[in-house]
Amino acid sequence: MNNKCVIELNDITKHFLLSGMETQALRGVNLNINEGEYVSISGPSGCGKSTLLNILGLLDTPTSGRYQIAGNDVSQLSVNQRATLRNKHIGFVFQSFNLIDELSVFDNLALPVKYSEQPLAGAQLKERVMHCLELVQMTHRVDHQPNQLSGGQQQRIAIARALVNRPDILLIDEPTGNLDSKNGDAVMQMLHDLNAQGTTMCMVTHDPRYADMAGRKLFLLDGVMVDEVKLEMAG
Numbered sequence: 681m682n683n684k685c686v687i688e689l690n691d692i693t694k695h696f697l698l699s700g701m702e703t704q705a706l707r708g709v710n711l712n713i714n715e716g717e718y719v720s721i722s723g724p725s726g727c728g729k730s731t732l733l734n735i736l737g738l739l740d741t742p743t744s745g746r747y748q749i750a751g752n753d754v755s756q757l758s759v760n761q762r763a764t765l766r767n768k769h770i771g772f773v774f775q776s777f778n779l780i781d782e783l784s785v786f787d788n789l790a791l792p793v794k795y796s797e798q799p800l801a802g803a804q805l806k807e808r809v810m811h812c813l814e815l816v817q818m819t820h821r822v823d824h825q826p827n828q829l830s831g832g833q834q835q836r837i838a839i840a841r842a843l844v845n846r847p848d849i850l851l852i853d854e855p856t857g858n859l860d861s862k863n864g865d866a867v868m869q870m871l872h873d874l875n876a877q878g879t880t881m882c883m884v885t886h887d888p889r890y891a892d893m894a895g896r897k898l899f900l901l902d903g904v905m906v907d908e909v910k911l912e913m914a915g
């Protein structure tokens with residue numbers, strides 16, 4: 681069992697102020713995710729799931745609390761420093777894929793590598809891209825454009841892109857939200873297999889069947905994190 685901590689959140693809060701109205705989206709969230717873990721986060725609409733994922737993904741900053749990723753304290757960094765750390769440590773998979781339609785599949789995967797601290801080119805870049813496409817069984821679509829692919833195939837490409845800089849963790853936001861159930865199941869099986877091969881993952885999902893596939897199930901209720909065992913004890 682590997683206990684190296686990838687993500688450590690201590691007492692994270694997030695308050696939004698809009699037109700004089702304050703919303704407490706997160707109220708003191710503590711969360712550790714270790715290397716190799718697969719964590720799912722569920723909860724009712726408005727409980728703070730997207731807010732938490734945005735903070736984990738360095739797309740937003742907490743109001744208070746400490747966030748460490750791979751041992752780096754990211755609470756006080758500039759926008760540019762956060763972008764650098766995001767590129768290095770985090771792979772993001774979005775509900776709506778967020779691929780660039782004007783670029784080929786190859787170039788969609790090559791782009792984050794070109795902007796990394798250790799960019800690759802030529803044969804090395806090709807090897808890295810093709811390896812990630814192999815992981816999601818999509819090498820045969822390397823020259824296609826995303827809009828020439830099915831939704832399920834686009835999500836697989838998006839997962840490959842998220843893996844291309846060898847991140848410490850994949851953050852996954854409702855990966856099946858835009859897929860029918862057959863393609864959704866196939867994508868979830870793929871994520872399950874990637875975790876079995878060692879990829880650390882944290883996924884937000886509304887679907888209890890998919891939440892059950894994770895090794896650890898967490899719930900957010902009104903900005904507070906509750907784990908499954910405590911929920912069962914309370915119920």
Ligand SMILES: Nc1ncnc2c1ncn2[C@@H]1O[C@H](COP(=O)(O)OP(=O)(O)OP(=O)(O)O)[C@@H](O)[C@H]1O
Nearest residue numbers: 696697698703705724725726727728729730731732
């Ligand atoms: N930019 C913002 N400005 C003001 N309030 C916000 C902002 N973003 C989120 N909130 C509020 O914070 C709370 C948590 O929102 P969040 O989007 O994180 O919930 P969620 O669990 O992801 O919901 P859903 O499942 O519906 O996507 C909500 O009350 C929301 O209205």
